[in-house]
Amino acid sequence: MATAEVENREWYVASYAPTGVPNSDHLKLRTVTLSLRAECIPDHHVAFQILYVSIDPYMRTQLSGLDDGLSLPQIPLGQVIRALGIGKVVRSKDAKFSEGEILMSRFCPVSEFGVLPSNLLQKINPDDEVALPDYLSSLGMPGxxxxxxxxxxxxxxxxxxxxxxxxxxxxxxxxxxxxxxxxxxxxxxxxxxxxxxxxxxxxxxxxxxxxxxxxxxxxxxxxxxxxxxxxxxxxxxxxxxxxxxxxxxxxxxxxxxxxxxxxxxxxxxxxxxxxxxxxxxxxxxxxxxxxxxxYNHFEEFxxxxxxxLKEGKIKSKYKIYNGIESFLESLTSLFTSSNVGKVILQVTP
Amino acid sequence: MATAEVENREWYVASYAPTGVPNSDHLKLRTVTLSLRAECIPDHHVAFQILYVSIDPYMRTQLSGLDDGLSLPQIPLGQVIRALGIGKVVRSKDAKFSEGEILMSRFCPVSEFGVLPSNLLQKINPDDEVALPDYLSSLGMPGxxxxxxxxxxxxxxxxxxxxxxxxxxxxxxxxxxxxxxxxxxxxxxxxxxxxxxxxxxxxxxxxxxxxxxxxxxxxxxxxxxxxxxxxxxxxxxxxxxxxxxxxxxxxxxxxxxxxxxxxxxxxxxxxxxxxxxxxxxxxxxxxxxxxxxxYNHFEEFxxxxxxxLKEGKIKSKYKIYNGIESFLESLTSLFTSSNVGKVILQVTP
Structure with missing residues (x-):
């Protein structure tokens, strides 16, 4: 696993799209250098490699630059897009997380690596019966x-x-x-x-x-x-x-x-x-x-x-897009009726 | 009180008004002879003189001849209009009602006299603190x-x-x-x-x-x-x-x-x-x-x-139109911002 600097590719908002489907004028990929050295990770923060990102229609509403009636804030220009994602710990400065563990966050950047305070992270313990993408579909937010x-x-x-x-x-x-x-x-x-x-x-x-x-x-x-x-x-x-x-x-x-x-x-x-x-x-x-x-009903759910799921009465279905470079394609696919099921971006195989 | 035939004036639907404010092409007054002789009143029916009729915006929705999204039925052409009203018993063929008593009905015809089965009537006992029109406003349907x-x-x-x-x-x-x-x-x-x-x-x-x-x-x-x-x-x-x-x-x-x-x-x-x-x-x-x-909450209300009302924290307010001939004017007044408070037609002084 990377231990020093990584060349981290991330998607950011270059300009707003008040109408229409956002395109490569609005959303751009850039490479930033990110240090994963222990001394560069703040206390109670965790560095992780991103495995999967959930791609959902609501994301479009944060890209208009307008108050559009949803209470989600617009993403400031130049800033990285964040979404529900799953990652694997590469460096932890918090006792609750150890290298190699799997975590989930609603503030996951749409990038290859991320660093977040531990209180924005949730550990997950996938077993044989549940595939990782299920945490982003039937057992996750869509579910x-x-x-x-x-x-x-x-x-x-x-x-x-x-x-x-x-x-x-x-x-x-x-x-x-x-x-x-x-x-x-x-x-x-x-x-x-x-x-x-x-x-x-x-x-x-x-x-x-x-x-x-x-x-x-x-x-x-x-x-x-x-x-x-x-x-x-x-x-x-x-x-x-x-x-x-x-x-x-x-x-x-x-x-x-x-x-x-x-x-x-x-x-x-x-x-x-x-x-x-x-x-x-x-x-x-x-x-x-x-x-x-x-979310206070999450356990009940x-x-x-x-x-x-275990009785086979509900089946998960997802469409996986591969590689960080596929983010824009995965997002625009939501507006073209081209997918069946949950759209997921697999950042790291 | 009238004991034999009366020349009863009543408002009926002459034609539907799909759009616009209904006028005298749509709503017409006619005189029909109504017998108030005991032998002409069916068993368990009550004949009454109409004192007050409640005039409300919903009435307009029963005059379009269209299914307009409210579940109230259109009034068939040629039929008398019915509304919430208050009357005074002039002849009763039901033991629960006696001459001179005051009653209320949601099926009161917009006319001078009416005859209805007793199960569609409700007795009211106005006291000094409550004026009769209050039963059509703060203590009634608007309330x-x-x-x-x-x-x-x-x-x-x-x-x-x-x-x-x-x-x-x-x-x-x-x-x-x-x-x-x-x-x-x-x-x-x-x-x-x-x-x-x-x-x-x-x-x-x-x-x-x-x-x-x-x-x-x-x-x-x-x-x-x-x-x-x-x-x-x-x-x-x-x-x-x-x-x-x-x-x-x-x-x-x-x-x-x-x-x-x-x-x-x-x-x-x-x-x-x-x-x-x-x-x-x-x-x-x-x-x-x-x-x-x-209406199952009526008692609680x-x-x-x-x-x-008794503490003076809520005051009734009504605009009274006088005489059966004023019905059309009272109804159209609802659409011209000309009234304050509940519109009531006083049929009999």
Missing amino acids: ITAWVGIEKIGNAKEGSNVYISAAAGGVGIIAGQLAKVKGCRVVGSVGSDHKVKLLKEEYGYDEAFNYRIETDYDAALAKYFPNGIDVYFDNVGGKMLEAVLNHVNHGARIALCGMISEYNKVWTEREGVRNLLNIVGKEVVMKGFMVGSY IKEMEVH | ITAWVGIEKIGNAKEGSNVYISAAAGGVGIIAGQLAKVKGCRVVGSVGSDHKVKLLKEEYGYDEAFNYRIETDYDAALAKYFPNGIDVYFDNVGGKMLEAVLNHVNHGARIALCGMISEYNKVWTEREGVRNLLNIVGKEVVMKGFMVGSY IKEMEVH
Whole structure:
């Protein structure tokens, strides 16, 4: 393992992208020299080599340079991008961490190496039954996000009619499986026929449709939800949310998890939802959530999710991009319907 | 009291008004002969003279001929309009009701006399401390509507920043006073300077503004809510709701009670709300409600409201229109900001 200086490649924000999909004008890779010598690591800090980084739609919202309605701060220009990541300790100045141990952090830089104070790190002890990327998917942030939306907010029950948009995404694919475990009827929308097939054949969805083909969302929902929608797990917002509000049942719950259809626009250009009056008449509850507010439920979640994983009732699915240089490609892939499951950047093989 | 036939004037739906404010092409008065002879009143039915009828914005939504997102049915063409009303028994074929007693019904026809099965009637026993119109305002539907929005959904607490739109309306004026009782800071928007003055001087609002003058709602809310909005009691929807979503605090509650700004439009013409992403980032709860679903809380509500009324902490306010012929005028007045407080039609002096 490197013990002296390393030439550390890292991604930083060169300029903001208020609209559109960020590109190589906005996000750039640079090489910085990082010392891993013991005397250069501050007390209670840990130096680590980065193994995996979680790539998620919310990251785009920190790159607009605008206050866009999510409470995540914009990343200052010139600064490295940070995300949920997994690393391996290479040098520790904290008694709780030893060389070679595996850790996870929500402040992991998108780079090859990182140095962080130990209170921002969490040790993980992977066993044979759980692959490392599972900590970034079914047992990680996407998993608890799916769980909060389906169980805590959606209150999905046996027989509930559950609709999930971006259903083959990192969160959606787990949300659908969780709803099936609860005995719900589950329908998902996705951006390719390949994903439609996969959701139905591999992930137990009762129905799925391609929103790029069935572009009349209202007609599609009428067809797939003859008995209306009881729970909507919304990952996309905009026109799809509007269509859903025409098909909700009385007392329906809508968990607003994210709005990927809207992230690449300034808010005044976003799709307006015109039929919120349905929320009154149908007494619908619409609740937005940021998963960070539910971390106090993490143990409860892990306990339940591990059982489902071990019983084979929930399967992880991820798309791995290889090498630090692939970060931009992995991020933009989120906006092109090209992936199935959780997108993960593997920095070090 | 009339004992034989009466020439009963009643309002019926002549044609639907999909958009705009209904007028005399849509709503017409006709005279029908109604027998009040005992042999003409069916068993378990009661004939009554109508004293007061409650005039409310929701009534407009039953006159469009369209499914407009509220669960109230359209009134069939040619049929009499029904609303919450108070009457006096003139002939009873039910042992529970006697001549001269006062009753209330949600199915009261907008007419001079009515005959209804006794199970649709509720006896009221007004005492000296409570005026009859109070049963249609602070102690009636507007009162419990305000109470549900402020307490059950809004969870307004000491120090909460509470915003109420259509604040001088039948519901708003009670909602604001209730929030003041709870120790909140309360701001209301209204459609005239006269109402601004009244809310601040008579009804204890901390601030109020005229949305027809301060037409940049975003700027107005920034000014009146330097510390953001914790509870929004929404009576109007549309552009105002959108502006509110730019000023909500984390965890804010939005009680969607009605959307008077949108009732006169078909849904595709309604104002789209473009910034629902704020609901995600701020973890806002938005809940629509129909007050009928909360009637099981009626006793709890009455108990609390009577205390406030007797202690003078909440004052009723109504605008009375006189005579059955004034119904159309009273209804259209709801859409012109011309009234303060609950609009009531006094059919019989």
